[in-house]
Amino acid sequence: MSTSFPDPEYIDTNGLKMAVYELGKGPPVVLLHGFPELAYSWRNQLPALAAAGYRAIAPDQRGFGATDKPGSVGDYTIQHLVGDVTGLLDAFDLEQALFVGHDWGALVTWQMALLEPERMAGLINLNIPFFPRTPIDPISLMRDFLGDDFYIVNFQDSNEADLKCDADPGHVFDVMMRKNQVTRAQFEALPKEKKAFSLLAALARTELGGEPLLTEEEHRVYTEAYKAGGFTGPINRYRNWSHNWESTKDVAQTVNVPTLFIGAGDDVIVAPAQIEAMKPHVADLEIQMIKNCGHWTQQEKPAEVNSIMLEWLARRYPIAI
Numbered sequence: 356m357s358t359s360f361p362d363p364e365y366i367d368t369n370g371l372k373m374a375v376y377e378l379g380k381g382p383p384v385v386l387l388h389g390f391p392e393l394a395y396s397w398r399n400q401l402p403a404l405a406a407a408g409y410r411a412i413a414p415d416q417r418g419f420g421a422t423d424k425p426g427s428v429g430d431y432t433i434q435h436l437v438g439d440v441t442g443l444l445d446a447f448d449l450e451q452a453l454f455v456g457h458d459w460g461a462l463v464t465w466q467m468a469l470l471e472p473e474r475m476a477g478l479i480n481l482n483i484p485f486f487p488r489t490p491i492d493p494i495s496l497m498r499d500f501l502g503d504d505f506y507i508v509n510f511q512d513s514n515e516a517d518l519k520c521d522a523d524p525g526h527v528f529d530v531m532m533r534k535n536q537v538t539r540a541q542f543e544a545l546p547k548e549k550k551a552f553s554l555l556a557a558l559a560r561t562e563l564g565g566e567p568l569l570t571e572e573e574h575r576v577y578t579e580a581y582k583a584g585g586f587t588g589p590i591n592r593y594r595n596w597s598h599n600w601e602s603t604k605d606v607a608q609t610v611n612v613p614t615l616f617i618g619a620g621d622d623v624i625v626a627p628a629q630i631e632a633m634k635p636h637v638a639d640l641e642i643q644m645i646k647n648c649g650h651w652t653q654q655e656k657p658a659e660v661n662s663i664m665l666e667w668l669a670r671r672y673p674i675a676i
Contacts (some may be wrong), residue, residue: 360398363421368442374421375414375443379405381674383449386413389458390589391527393420395576396457399657407665408674414443418588420580431591433599437467441474453672457481457653459592468610477613477672479664481652482622485633487608494597501551509555510593516554517587524581528574530557534655536565542623568651610637615667617660619648641667
């Protein structure tokens with residue numbers, strides 16, 4: 356790991372050995388990363404939170420980094436993922452924490468807010484808004500509207516993406532972790548068939564747009580972690596999309612914990628209409644948008660993210676004097 360990032364400590368959460376990185380003392384803030392990322396994705400947030408008086412805790416989630424990687428698709432259901440987080444709280448003897456999620460981390464914390472709200476003092480989610488449960492299986496919807504090549508649909512049908520990614524992890528991060536690739540306006544002008552992201556097509560490109568997001572050292576950290584652990588564990592959580600939809604059919608779709616949503620103006624994974632659509636489902640919601648920023652928000656615009664987070668935390672999750 357980078358010398359500026361803490362060494363891991365290992366805890367047991369329901370039989371899973373989890374690597375956890377921690378800085379600071381004070382009210383706990385747990386940060387959950389996305390795909391294809393690591394706890395290291397929060398390298399710019401842990402020191403800022405610790406300096407502000409918070410206890411910042413970032414785990415490598417199930418299947419990622421130095422945390423255990425169970426082999427079955429069924430080991431990556433939303434119930435397992437939320438259970439890992441509540442297990443982390445139990446291991447640290449914490450009744451509650453404030454949670455921060457990005458990408459898949461946001462998907463986990465949105466569901467945790469429905470399933471285990473009493474363990475949450477509040478919630479900050481980046482990029483991925485709350486998606487209420489759809490009336491039919493979401494994989495069927497994605498297949499109909501986005502096609503078989505759309506990455507989430509493709510993950511259901513084969514392990515070709517796993518194999519391609521495992522063959523050259525460094526290339527995965529060259530392709531995916533970039534900035535200034537396309538603006539929202541440029542994306543909206545594309546024909547429909549070019550808007551559905553195909554991971555396999557992206558990996559096949561020889562010319563890459565925009566600029567690399569990662570320094571050489573940061574690129575090395577990600578590449579070495581995925582060379583060691585592979586991509587199948589992380590991808591397996593996508594293979595539970597239908598299971599998660601079916602198994603939460605009786606769960607009320609209202610988030611009642613205080614919530615800050617930080618969006619990115621040029622994140623083409625999420626449409627502005629989807630951000631707007633979550634408003635009726637999140638009872639206590641503030642929205643802040645960062646301009647000229649793509650999907651990897653906390654890594655691309657760390658100063659802006661930290662400023663927005665700390666201002667909201669000071670109001671909604673203050674440190675007792």
